Amino acid sequence: MKISKGRWLLILGIVLVVIDQVIKVLVKTNMTIGENFNVIGDWFKILFIENEGMAFGMKFGGMFGKFLLTLFRVCLFGFLCWWITTLVRKGYCTGKDKNGEKIYTHVPTGVLVGLTLITAGALGNIIDCLVYGQIFSESTRMSVATFGGRYAPVMFGKVVDMFYFPLIDTTWPDWLPVIGGRPFRFFEPVFNFADSCVTVGAAYLILFQSKFFMTETK
Numbered sequence: 001m002k003i004s005k006g007r008w009l010l011i012l013g014i015v016l017v018v019i020d021q022v023i024k025v026l027v028k029t030n031m032t033i034g035e036n037f038n039v040i041g042d043w044f045k046i047l048f049i050e051n052e053g054m055a056f057g058m059k060f061g062g063m064f065g066k067f068l069l070t071l072f073r074v075c076l077f078g079f080l081c082w083w084i085t086t087l088v089r090k091g092y093c094t095g096k097d098k099n100g101e102k103i104y105t106h107v108p109t110g111v112l113v114g115l116t117l118i119t120a121g122a123l124g125n126i127i128d129c130l131v132y133g134q135i136f137s138e139s140t141r142m143s144v145a146t147f148g149g150r151y152a153p154v155m156f157g158k159v160v161d162m163f164y165f166p167l168i169d170t171t172w173p174d175w176l177p178v179i180g181g182r183p184f185r186f187f188e189p190v191f192n193f194a195d196s197c198v199t200v201g202a203a204y205l206i207l208f209q210s211k212f213f214m215t216e217t218k
Helices: 005-028 062-090 109-135 193-208 210-216
Strands: 036-040 044-051 092-096 102-105 159-164 168-171 183-186
Touching: 005 044, 005 062, 005 109, 005 159, 005 193, 062 109, 109 159, 109 193, 159 193, 193 210
Parallel strands: none
Antiparallel strands: 036 044, 044 159, 092 102, 168 183
């Protein structure tokens, strides 16, 4: 049985979200905040932290900012779902014929996959914000979270982050002004699988599918 492009994209999105959530649940229910272990040497670690704000550990305006950020993610997810569905069903406009009717053509598969990656990543972090605070006890530096607790209202759950790549861990030379002698670590932000989906999807669209978006906006 032939599966339509729309269903393939749906399956891809579901698989990515499931992978993201499995990783997060395993980390949250088996590790305390700040606990870590090496995966590959000292430059790839699993480090459990919880992000109250944006991707890669950045924060945004306290509780009100957290609410706005979660609301933005939900709206972005809804828009992306609508856009992908429209592109799959109608294609995109490449111009008009001699009668003034719009001409539609199929959307490149790469564009749809890139958008699906971003959508799945957004949903993965939305689940943390909407659901985790209602089903888990709070993770601390002393205790592991368990199912059945309730540590935050809806929309205020914390996003679970765990991937840490301190590829370079050194200090700035002493002779440098201001920053001399201070620690330098790259790459310092801790992130999750959903963040990776968004980043990879966006980077792919920018680097390889920018022509489509320039055509689409004409």
